[in-house]
Amino acid sequence: MINEVELMQQFQKEFPESQARIKRERRIEVLLPAGRLYEFAVRIQKKLNFQHLSAISCVDWIDDGEYELVYHFWSYELNVLVDAKIRIDRENPHFETITDLWQPAKFFERDIHEMFGVVFEGNEDLERYILTEWKGPPPMRKDFVSRDFAHRFYHYKDYEPQWLTEMQQHSSGGQDE
Amino acid sequence: MSEKLTQRKAWDIVLDKLTKRSLWMLHYCTGCGAIELPPTMTSRYDMERFGISAMVTPRQADILLITGYLSVKTLQRVILTYEQMQAPKYVIGFGSCTINGGMYWNSYATIKSLDQYLPVELYIAGCMPRPEAIISSFTELIDRIGRGEANSWQDYYDNYDFYKKNQEHVFGEINTYVDIKDDKVKFGI
Numbered sequence: 380m381i382n383e384v385e386l387m388q389q390f391q392k393e394f395p396e397s398q399a400r401i402k403r404e405r406r407i408e409v410l411l412p413a414g415r416l417y418e419f420a421v422r423i424q425k426k427l428n429f430q431h432l433s434a435i436s437c438v439d440w441i442d443d444g445e446y447e448l449v450y451h452f453w454s455y456e457l458n459v460l461v462d463a464k465i466r467i468d469r470e471n472p473h474f475e476t477i478t479d480l481w482q483p484a485k486f487f488e489r490d491i492h493e494m495f496g497v498v499f500e501g502n503e504d505l506e507r508y509i510l511t512e513w514k515g516p517p518p519m520r521k522d523f524v525s526r527d528f529a530h531r532f533y534h535y536k537d538y539e540p541q542w543l544t545e546m547q548q549h550s551s552g553g554q555d556e
Numbered sequence: 557m558s559e560k561l562t563q564r565k566a567w568d569i570v571l572d573k574l575t576k577r578s579l580w581m582l583h584y585c586t587g588c589g590a591i592e593l594p595p596t597m598t599s600r601y602d603m604e605r606f607g608i609s610a611m612v613t614p615r616q617a618d619i620l621l622i623t624g625y626l627s628v629k630t631l632q633r634v635i636l637t638y639e640q641m642q643a644p645k646y647v648i649g650f651g652s653c654t655i656n657g658g659m660y661w662n663s664y665a666t667i668k669s670l671d672q673y674l675p676v677e678l679y680i681a682g683c684m685p686r687p688e689a690i691i692s693s694f695t696e697l698i699d700r701i702g703r704g705e706a707n708s709w710q711d712y713y714d715n716y717d718f719y720k721k722n723q724e725h726v727f728g729e730i731n732t733y734v735d736i737k738d739d740k741v742k743f744g745i
């Protein structure tokens with residue numbers, strides 16, 4: 380059975396444009412160009428027998444103008460977790476689906492579409508899932524300010540009764556600075 | 557209020573006296589504060605002392621207890637449930653979340669103030685309220701019913717447009733299968 384060092388070396392050999400490193404024991408991180416992700420997923424599933432896609436997550440790097448998609452692959456045989464990371468443009472976020480390789484990706488991609496607005500081409504079911512009546516922009520984007528939206532959209536009552544103000548004046552109550 | 561009381565029919569007064577001794581509670585438990593209900597309902601605090609017991613269906617329930625935050629999605633279910641209940645019916649907002657959003661005051665997904673969408677009879681402040689607070693709200697409710705003052709549910713029939721407007725603002729139109737305005741005329745509420 381190969382260990383993570385050999386696995387990492389294999390990735391580097393087969394995907395020379397990627398950067399692979401061992402984050403810690405049994406955890407490998409691979410930074411890939413977006414175009415190679417599908418190929419990487421095929422390779423890791425078919426050749427190396429990583430049966431389990433445990434999650435796809437999305438990170439909003441607003442200062443770079445990019446989204447980062449993180450694919451977590453797990454192998455029950457090697458007990459190794461591989462994080463494959465790619466970056467896509469934040470303004471018009473599109474990426475290809477991997478639902479034909481892993482069925483559970485349907486749900487993860489739908490979730491990311493709802494929360495970040497990423498369109499996964501080839502995934503035919505990107506309907507709303509949790510926020511079925513949502514009218515605003517995708518709420519997990521860093522430039523979405525939840526508080527402003529909540530105050531505008533819902534009936535919000537400020538609550539500053541006399542006794543509270545008095546109490547705050549008499550004690551520090553964590554309001555010092 | 558006092559004028560209204562004198563106009564109340566004798567039968568209503570008798571009915572109030574009877575109703576207050578037998579209240580069935582439907583508890584909507586998606587909020588975390590619901591964890592305080594088991595001790596309230598079981599032998600530790602035993603709310604059956606007050607003639608209050610749990611009911612499994614909205615059609616036979618008197619109290620609708622909303623235990624905490626409601627998202628836009630769950631609010632719809634609560635409204636469906638509420639409209640199925642038969643009057644007189646009493647909504648109790650349980651916990652800070654129902655009053656002004658509580659710790660979800662800046663969340664994009666939860667409503668802030670339950671009384672914008674349903675007529676609330678009583679609020680219980682606290683995050684989460686202890687069983688003693690729940691029981692004190694129940695006794696308060698019982699007293700109010702006995703005095704014939706627990707009439708907030710009528711507001712839903714009188715000011716339906718206000719509630720409907722707020723409901724539609726957050727989730728658009730839904731079919732609740734109950735025609736409130738029709739009921740108001742038909743049953744003379």
Ligand code: SF4
Binds near residue numbers: 623685
């Ligand atoms: S008031 Fe507190 S305990 Fe109740 S639902 Fe809100 S956060 Fe939870």
